[in-house]
Amino acid sequence: MSKLRRIISRLQPMGRATPAVALSHDADRHAAAPAERRATLAGYAWMSLAVLIWASWLVLTSSGRTTALSVVDLAALRAVIPAVLLAPLLWRSRDQIVQLGVKRGLILSAYGAPFTLLVGHGLGYAPVTHAGAMVPGLMPVFAAVLAYVFLGQRLRKRKALALMLVLAGATTILTGAGRPLPAQGMGTGHLLFLLGALCWACFTVTLRAYEIPAVLATAIVGAVSAVWLLPLWIALDLSNIGAAHWVDIAFQAAFQGIISGLISMYAFSRALRLIGGRASVLSALTPGVATLLAIPVLGQVPQPSDLLALVLVVAGLVIWNLGPKTT
Structure with a gap:
């Protein structure tokens, strides 16, 4: 009997599974399907959290300006708390940091205090809708230019179309098309948003070019x-923490230092691991979410021209993120 079984097994076509093996593979696939669905849902949940934090940062940084806290206070909280919490990582990675060099470290840090100071001051002149459209919207534009100039990366047609839509939206805001009368100093706010987007782009291009881990x-x-x-914060007496209510200090410390500085990064990293490029597509929702949050929190109702600009920017960001991976 055992000899007969060996003969039958030899007669099986090479590479074709027996019915029992095929059934086993089908069972494995069916068992894996719920796990994949759970992982996908978890990925979307993590990315939704990241988008909510990014949008909330614009709104709550603007809201922080209505307290006794200064923009420098907010920037210091956003810088110092992650630095203290991640100090052990900095020490363990000291050799890698030395290899990175001072120049690249300074370029990376553009997304820290300089970014917060520029956008934070800009929110004192222009509404969150403008910041949402211009800062996350124009960051890919600046990143594409920097990547072309310094890394020789060229744009594909699809991403060129995306950048044109983003630029059209930004131009609508900058020209004030359809807006009754520009508020005094709004141009200053727009300039600060442009510089903030450039700081973010410097960070992004450096991060990609040298494959630096996000946490580091x-x-x-x-x-x-x-x-x-x-x-500077201490010597020039730029802090208003002494005059601020402890609730405002605790809230902004938790949000700027921990939620915005650490949790959003972890959420985005988890989303990228679970759903890949689809996470980047969801990031295009940040300007719209920020605009919606600003209505009840700050009472900032966008003008029709601002909504048009927002649609153009979000459409451009979606096309950008749906395009090829290469810049």
């Missing part, structure tokens, strides 16, 4: 920002 990059950004900002 966050630690470097916080540490470098704290090194130069803290002496």
Whole structure:
């Protein structure tokens, strides 16, 4: 009997599974399907959390300006707290940081205190809708230019179309098309948003070019920002923390330092691991979510021209993120 079984097994076509093996494979696939669905849902949940935090950062940074806290206070909280919490990582990665060099470390840190100071001051002149459309919207434009100039990366047609839509939206805001009368100093706010987008782009291009881990990059950004900002913060007496209510201090410390500085990064990293490129597509919702949050929190109702600009920017960001991976 055993000899007969060996003969039958030899007669099986090579590479074709027996019915029992095929059934086993089908069972494995069916068992894996619920796990894949759970992983996908978890990925979308993590990315939704990241988008909510990014949008909330614009709204709550603007809201923080209505308290006794200064923009420098907000920037210091966003820099110092992650630097302290991630200090052990900085020490363990000291050799990697030395290899990275001072120049690249400074470029990375543009997304720290400089970014917060520029956008934070800009929110004192222009509404969150404009910041949402211009800062996350124009960041890919600046990143594409920097990648072309310094890394020789060329744009594909699809991403060129995306950038045209983003630029059209930004131009609508900058020209004030359809807006009754521009508020005094709004141009100053727009200029600060442009510079903030450039700071973010410098961080993004450097991060990609040298494949720096996101957590380590966050630690470097916080540490470098704290090194130069803290002496100015103290020596020039730029802090209003002494006059602020402890509730405002605790809230902004938790949000700026932990939620925005650390949790959003972890959420985005988890989303990328679970759903890949689809996470980047969801990031295009940040300007719209920020605009919606600003209505009840700050009472900022967007003008029709601002909504048009927002639609153009979001459409451009979606096309950008749906396009090929290469810049």
